[in-house]
Amino acid sequence: MLKWFLVGWVCIGEGVDQKCVRMASSIIHPSLEECQQFYGTVQEELQDLDNHVDLNFHCVQATILEDYL
Numbered sequence: 511m512l513k514w515f516l517v518g519w520v521c522i523g524e525g526v527d528q529k530c531v532r533m534a535s536s537i538i539h540p541s542l543e544e545c546q547q548f549y550g551t552v553q554e555e556l557q558d559l560d561n562h563v564d565l566n567f568h569c570v571q572a573t574i575l576e577d578y579l
Contacts, residue, residue: 513538514545516552518567528564538572545569 516535521528539545549567556563 511540512542513540513572514542514569515539515572516545516549516567517570518565521564521566522562524562533567539569542569 515538518533519530520533521530523529535548537548539548546569549569552567553565556565
């Protein structure tokens with residue numbers, strides 16, 4: 511069974527003051543669809559901060575992450 515993680519960047523601020531951090535969710539998702547739904551929920555929760563928070567995440571298979579560790 512494949513497992514999925516949400517991996518990407520969170521950038522806070524605007525212009526030259528923007529700071530970005532690479533992040534990954536600690537939640538293991540059993541399917542790609544569930545991982546994508548979780549990302550949609552996170553985006554909805556942060557939509558009020560649209561001008562101050564920029565999210566760029568992708569669902570990645572756990573086996574791919576293991577190759578980099």
